[in-house]
Amino acid sequence: MTAEQSPRPLPAGTDTEIAIVGGGLSGTIAAIVLGRAGHQVTLIDRYDVFPREFRVEKIAGDQIVKMRRLGLLDRLSQAAVAFDEIVNVRRGRVLDRTHARHYGIFYDDLVGAMRAELPSTVRFIAGRVSGVEAGAERQRVSILGQGEVTARLLVLATGMGDILKRDLGIERKFVHQRQSLTFGFNLRPAGSGAFRHPALTYYGERVSDGVDYLNFFPAADVTRANLFVFRDHRDPWVKAMRERPRETLIETLPGLVKAFGDFEVIDRVESWLTDITVAENCKRDGVVLIGDAYQTSCPAAGTGVSRLLTDVERLAVHVPRWLASPGMAAGKITQFYDDPAKQAMDTHGLQLAHFRRRLTIDTDLEWRARRQIHFSRRRILHEINKVSPAFAAKLRSLGRPRVEPAA
Known part of the structure; x- marks a missing residue:
């Protein structure tokens, strides 16, 4: 909203045009984008300052493109650590090198950086939401000890939480329960040395270990x-990974220390068990789900941020049309879920989650062959690239696109 613009009059009985519940990454970015477009937005989250939480920690690829398009890349680059090369290793041998801009940042720092971009058109409320109601005309958000907020549109950006969605009759369908486990921890070089590379991806050495890859x-x-x-x-290996991370990694990935250097884990190991779910019965009056509130992503696939940014971009396209006419019936909301760009990104997320799992642990003949081809092709192209980068690029363009995690 520019200095010359005045807020649009609100229908009787509403406090704001858009109420967003959930002030993590998806809710905050949605509030920024919709607020910058001149909409009156109220963002509600239980935390005034977002706490440490083990979620997204690396931004890369199409995510950077989308952040730039949304006008958020400068803020990200100021808060994060940039790096431009990742050495990719398997069984102690270099597969290839990724040359592209990446940003490393803890999730709470990322959310904090994005919250600093909230425009004046966004009112932020720190409080616990105790209930929501949605209808064709007006939406209500009840906040413990703070009354309620009424809005024309309700956006749920509540991640994997189910309580508020169930208030509205929205359930989730499990696509794959216990899809994957993710561990996060900090480390430093053992002794007085330094790591051999600023950033490294080490892929699992044996199918039986179930390791997709390790990022440093x-x-x-x-x-x-x-x-x-x-x-x-429940595997004993998981307990060992939490309690003896260095020893467990060295036993599981014997070539790791040679490739990266010896290390010490300097604090506790965090872990995150992921279910792949999709919301059901969500095409309802007055409310729209974005990010993990609609569909969760496999962390190994690295599509979570790409999906939530796509959700925000497509929501920003539909919202002005929705608000231009009275009411907020399900017919309007359906346009968002049926949006071809959103559907394509959601489908890609599910497909890549399936691919990463099968490529890592499937033992039938087809996937053994695909695994061999996948890694051999990368190593061969890397060797060709040393002699003729142009020829290697041409071969990459002619072959099947690499299906790699974005972050």
Whole structure:
């Protein structure tokens, strides 16, 4: 909203045009984009300052493109640590190198950086939401000890939480329960040395280990590690990983120390068990779900931020049309869920989650062959690139696109 613009009059009985519940990454970015477009937005989150939470910690690829398009890349680049090369290793040998801009940042720092971009058209309320109601004309959000907020449109950006969605009759369908486990921890070089590379991705050595890959990258003032595995959360290996992370990693990935250097884990190991779910019965009057509130993503696939940014971009296209006419019936909301760009991104997320799991742990003949081809092709192209980068690029364009995590 410019200085010359005045707020649009609100229908009787409403406090704001758009109420967004959930002030994590998806809710905050949605509030920024819709607020910058001149909409009156109220963002509600239980935390005034977002706490440390183990979620997204690396931004790359199309996510950077989308952040730039949304006008948020400058703020991200100021808060994060940038790096431009990742050495990719399997079984102690270099597969190839990724040359592209990446940003390492802890999730709470990322949310804090984005909240600093909230425009004056966004009112932020720190409070616990106790209930929501949605209808064709007006939406209500009840906040403990603070009364209620009424709005024309309700946006739920509540992540994997189910309570508020159930208030509205929205359920979730499990696509794959216990899809993957993710571990996060900080480390430093053992002794007085330094790591061999600022950033490294080490892929699992044996199918039986269930390890997709381990990322090392800079974030804040430490080297951060993210480990993605497909194992049962009750497996004794998981307990060992939490209690003896260095020893467990060295036993599981024997070539790791040679490739990266010896290390010490300097604080506790965080973990995150992911279910792949999709919301059902969500095409309802007055309310729209974005990000993980609608569909969760496999962390190993790295599509979560891409999906939520797509949701925000498409929501910003539909909202002006919705608000231009009275009411907020389900017919309007359906346009968002049926949006081809959103559907394509959601489908891509599910497909890549399926691919990463099967490529890592499937033992039938087809996937053994695909795994061999996948890694051999990368190594061959890397060797060709040393001699003729142009020819290697041409071969990449002719072959099947690499299906790699974005972040």
